[in-house]
Amino acid sequence: MALELPENVVVSKLDSLANWCRKNSLWPMPFATACCGIELMATGASKHDLARFGAEVFRFSPRQCDLMIVAGRVVMKMLPVLQRIWQQMHEPKWCISMGACASTGGVFDTYSVVQGIDRFIPVDMYIPGCPPRPEQLIQAIIDLQDKIQNEGTITGEEFELKSRQATKRALIELPVIQTPVHLLR
């Protein structure tokens, strides 16, 4: 079927459209527990201007956010709070672990400091550094945007479900069509 489309109409998949919307309107939840939080604030401030990447709306309510930025060390007493906040955020959601402490515990290899938040909550993007410069955080957000565009959430659960249903439906409803060999590239 041939479609006559005007120049300003583009055909796309709904998934990539949704991903495109998601990646350009990330609302971060600042979970800033230590010195890295200062760099996080600097990133949001006018000089580095996170608004250029559509991620400037920091919300302090997890229900309004879809990107958790853990900036700083997380101690044993804080971890249940972190997990509670993560659970309160709506899908689809992503997590950036900012700095050595959030990613590995950093130099704080002690009894009370959790040795990397990825032991207990899923993390999409790690930023090395102590503290990482705002440019690194911005780079991480850009990389995360690419990831969102290509993969959705980290396991792509919602897309997985859809594609699983799609293959199932295809098996049930459609006859199998053999592609002629000369058409395979």
Next chain:
Amino acid sequence: MLKTTTLEAMLAAYPELAVSEFRGGTRVVAQRGKLFETLQWFLCQRGFDLLVDITCVDYLNYRDAKDRFGLVYLLASTETNERITIRVYLNEPELSVPSVVSLWEGANWMEREVFDMFGIVFDGHPDLRRILMPDEFTAYPLRKDYPLQGRGERHNFPVLRRNQA
């Protein structure tokens, strides 16, 4: 710096106190049984109205140490600018001293911290709970026989996966 008059009055009232000097500061070692009385004397008779800090030292494996814990009270007087360090040695199993919350209100959280970190019990404290570590924590982390990296408490949490949240 402690005034000579204070020092003399102290030795007249409590001749058993062991006094020493270090870099211009005066240190006193009190007996466990007479601790509360001594502290009260400093507050009521000499006007040491500021309890700067309560802290504790674990002397396990410390050279020449005879006692396990040294509980340290730092007092100051805002009137005369005098300062004094009062120390009391404690050994297991008698790790309890009377609480001084009735003398200085500010002792409340300091005693909770010492209890949390060293397991020293303050008798008569209005609310002796852990203050820094989670309530379910059982060890006393600043004791020298507790490993720096803990005994695995920091790994003991439920793991959240993508599909659980």
